[in-house]
Amino acid sequence: RKEVEQDPGPFNVPEGATVAFNCTYSNSASQSFFWYRQDCRKEPKLLMSVYSSGNEDGRFTAQLNRASQYISLLIRDSKLSDSATYLCVVSPNDYKLSFGAGTTVTVRA
């Protein structure tokens, strides 16, 4: 079983729509959780950390459910520039990261 699993998508949504997707992780001892964004043929960039109580950063809301071992990301009022692959990343400690294969989001005009 993969350490981090994501629905690869793609999620095709119109501008202004809300899109949400989850990822699940297998290591119950995981301590840190992140969402990264990766554009085609580029390096991943940290979008936001995910905290136990859930957190919001502008149009992006992340939730963590430790009991069910899943993390979610919700994007409100989608912009064309939100089109990317979103990587769910989990860390069992403070430095080693396990990446999901990514969820592709395409926002259309």
Added chain:
Amino acid sequence: GAVVSQHPSWVICKSGTSVKIECRSLDFQATTMFWYRQFPKQSLMLMATSNEGSKATYEQGVEKDKFLINHASLTLSTLTVTSAHPEDSSFYICSASVGTEPQHFGDGTRLSIL
């Protein structure tokens, strides 16, 4: 913000060639550097973790004699793919961190072996 530079960004070479990729932290001293590999439509897979001045720790299944890592200073780590073959073609990404702070990623090296 913290900047990590990788060089070269794209390499095309013949089978059997050895290829060296550099990873530099430009505005901070990285205590730890990481090397990842990403095949198309797959996740980044950690290959090895290196701390300055010590031997790299390789993940299971990664051949240390095939992928040589040198971390001679706090700002530079190199990955050498020795005797590269077409199956080594991939996107190689490094990252650097200070202590437990988030990793900062380089912009990646696309390696194509003919």
